[in-house]
Amino acid sequence: MKEDKIFQDRRARINGLRAKNERMTCRERALMGVKHQEPDRIPIDNWMVPEIQKKTMEYFGCDSYDELLGFLGVDFRNNYGPSYVGQSFKKHPDGTVEDLWGVKRKTVVYGKGTAHQGSYSEVAESPLEKLQTLEEIKKYDHWASPDWWDYSKVKADCMVYHPQYCVINVGDRLDRTSQLKPMMYLRGIQQIFLDMVMNPAIVEYIRDRIIEYFVAYNHRVFKAVEGEIDIFMMGDDIGGQTGPMLSLDMWRKYFKKAFKTYIDIAHQYGIPVMYHSCGDVKHFIPDLIECGLDILQSLQPKATNMDIKKLKEEFGKDITFQGGMDIQHVLPLGKPEDVKGMVKYALDSAKKGGGYIICTAHNIQIDTPIENVVALFEAYHEYGKY
C-alpha cells in the first residue's frame, strides 16, 4: 500500500467509515447476511474487469488486487477451483484456441486505440452447430472430463483466505457450472434455441453430457476442499434485457431437474449455492427457490421486472440476493451522486433483515469513470451500516 499523502487522503473516507461500522470478520458478516441475519454492515462483493481493477488500484495506491479488495472492505474472495492438467488446449493457425469443450475461441478487442480498449475471449466456432442429426453429434469426442483437473491444491487455495474472508468457488467465467452456456458454446446460441423447439433429443443429449461432467467434477471439488468453500457459485444466462429468454415451461422441461441436482450436491457438503443469471429472471424465481437455491446473483436493475425493492418484498424472505448495482447506465454514464442514489435505494429496499449482498450486476466495465467507482464503494460504507 502506498503511503504518499495523496493516497492516504483518497483512502481516508472509506477507512473512516469502516472503522466506525465494522465489528466482525468479513466471513462472519457475509455468512450472517446469507442466513438472513443482520451483521454490522452490508456484506460487499466486487466484480470488475481487469482494466478497472488496475485503474482503481492506481487511484487508491494499492499494490495488488488483493490489497485493493482488503482496503475496499470486500468480504468475499473468489476461488477458481482446481488446476487444469489435461492436454494443452489446441491452437489453430487462424489464431483460435480450443477451450475445455473443444470450442474454438478467439480474443476480440473492443475500443481499439482508445482509452477504453479491452478484450474478451469469444466463441469463434461452435463445433456442433452444423451437425444435422443426433447420431453425428454422438460422434463428437471432445466432451470435458473431470480427470483433466488436479484437485489437490484447491483446499490450500481456499484456506489462504480463511478465517478472514468468505470464499466463493466461482469457477471460470467460461467454464462455470451450468447447463445452457456450454450448450450455446458447442451448438451455437441460435441453433440450440431452435433445437429446444425442434430437436429435444439433441438438446437432451448435449445437456446430459454437460451435466455428467459437472456432477462428477463438483463432487470431487467439494470433497477435496473439506469444508473450505463457503459458497458455491454456478451460472447460466436465462434472462434478457426486456424479458426472460425462454419460457418457464421450457426451463422446467430442460433445465430444472439438473439445476436442483447441482444444488443438492453442494448442500450435501453443507455449502450454500449462488446462481448467476443476467437479465430478467423474475418468472423463474419461485422455481429457483423451490429447488433450494440460497442466493440469486445479478439483479440487473435495468432489465425488466428486476427492481430490487419489489423482488425483496415478494421473495426476500425465501432467498438472498446479490447484486443490484447498474453497470449499464448509472456507473458508466451517471454522476457520483447518481451512483450514491442507486446504492441508497438498494440498501433502503433490501438491507433490512439481512439476505442482501451488495455488488454490481456484472463486472464494472472499462468505460466507468473512476469517480463513480469511488462513489460506489464510499456509498456502500456510508449507507451500509445496520
Add this chain to the structure above:
Amino acid sequence: MDILKNIEEAVVNGKFDDVKALTQQALDQQIPPSDILNKALIKGLERVGKLFECQEIFVPELLMAGMAMKEALTLLRPILEKSDIPPLGKLVIGTVEGDVHDIGKNIVSMIFAGSGFQVTDLGIDVSAQKFVDTVEKEKPDVLALSCLYTPTRLAMNDVMKLLKERNLRNRVKVIVGGAPIDQSYADMIGADGFAPDPPSGVRKVMGWLGK
C-alpha cells in the same frame, strides 16, 4: 382464402416447413405474392411480435417465426423482385466493432426481411468504415446498429461521427438496439431512435417511412 389464414397460423406457431409448403401452394393457386406477404406472412409476424412483447412467447419461438418467414421469402422474393412491387424500405444492419454477439441482431434482421424490407446484414464486429461505406453505396433508408456489451456501444458513436464526417447523416435514419442501449443513449449519440425488441423496431421504422 383459407390458405392465407393457414400461412398466418403457421408463422405464429413457427412451423417453418408448413409455412414454406403453404406458401408454395398459395403461389400455385395464383394468389398474388403481395397478398401472401401482406395478408398472411406479415400479419402472422405482427401477431408473433405482440406475443413476444407481452411475454407469452420467448426467444426460441421468435426465432422459429423469423426462420419461417425466411423460408417463405426464399420462394416469394424472386417473384416480388421481378414484379414492380418495391420493398417496404432498405435496411443495413450489423453488430458494431469489437462485439461478436448476433442472436438479437439476427432476429431483428429476419423480422425486418419478413416484414418486407430489403436487408443487408453486414454481420458482426463491423467497423464504422464498413457501415458508412455501405450506407454510401447502397443508400438504405435505415441503418440499424446492434451491440451486447456496455463498452462496445461506444463504437456506435464512432459510426455516428463518421456518418457526419462523410456528410451522410441526413441521408439515413439510424436505429440502435441491444442490451445496454436505451432511449437516452440513442439521444446521447444522436441516433434517430432506439427499440427494445425486434417488433417495436419494425414499428418504429415503419413509422419513419410513413408505412
